[in-house]
């Protein structure tokens with residue numbers, strides 16, 4: 001069992017595709033909180049760190065954002081850092097910046113090369129998306145184009161279109177996160193993941209959220225999702241499981257998918 005399309009950071013694949021990358025979010029409100037979270041999480045050896053900058057009180061102060069990103073990077077060692085502003089309409093925190101200011105922040109962060117990957121939502125204005133794409137490309141930073149629905153799970157066709165749209169818009173990684181209302185929705189997300197991962201040239205990331213959705217965080221990679229978001233210190237979305245538990249499940253899956261006795 002192997003994911004063939006791997007996420008790359010500065011031209012090098014992260015991981016070997018034989019298990020999903022585990023990404024742990026940082027959601028501190030102040031620099032010290034974020035760095036304390038980083039110190040705690042790094043010991044748990046995730047594959048990626050996601051800095052959810054929409055939780056950060058000083059998001060409006062570009063110098064403080066860059067300084068904090070650099071400090072996270074220094075503390076993270078070899079672990080790549082993903083920079084994410086999640087908008088309120090896609091499940092993020094309320095922030096005081098205009099969209100123009102958010103785009104400028106992404107451009108500044110890219111220019112300073114203080115992160116390795118950026119996540120930007122596909123529902124943003126096309127012109128903004130293109131600006132962030134241009135800035136990330138110029139800096140050699142990978143771009144995740146994402147879609148979230150925290151209320152329900154759209155149909156199979158729509159989910160497949162979202163993955164495809166990310167590739168068409170020039171993403172390095174396509175990401176879809178949706179909320180299930182029942183187990184059929186979980187199957188819909190997994191079906192879209194499998195179908196799109198067979199079709200797309202780029203790696204994809206998917207998850208169903210909440211209690212039922214946590215199933216996809218544990219075995220969604222078998223269906224083609226290359227990353228699972230897990231709790232290192234704090235959760236950033238419903239249904240994320242602690243990294244220790246996820247590691248246990250992945251070890252069981254490794255053995256059982258390999259045909260060995262657990």
Ligand SMILES: O=C1C[C@@](O)(C(=O)O)C[C@@H](O)[C@@H]1O
Pocket residue numbers: 025050052084086119146148177207209229236237238240
């Ligand atoms: O988009 C995602 C996925 C996520 O929403 C999740 O469900 O794990 C968590 C967010 O921090 C991240 O940006």
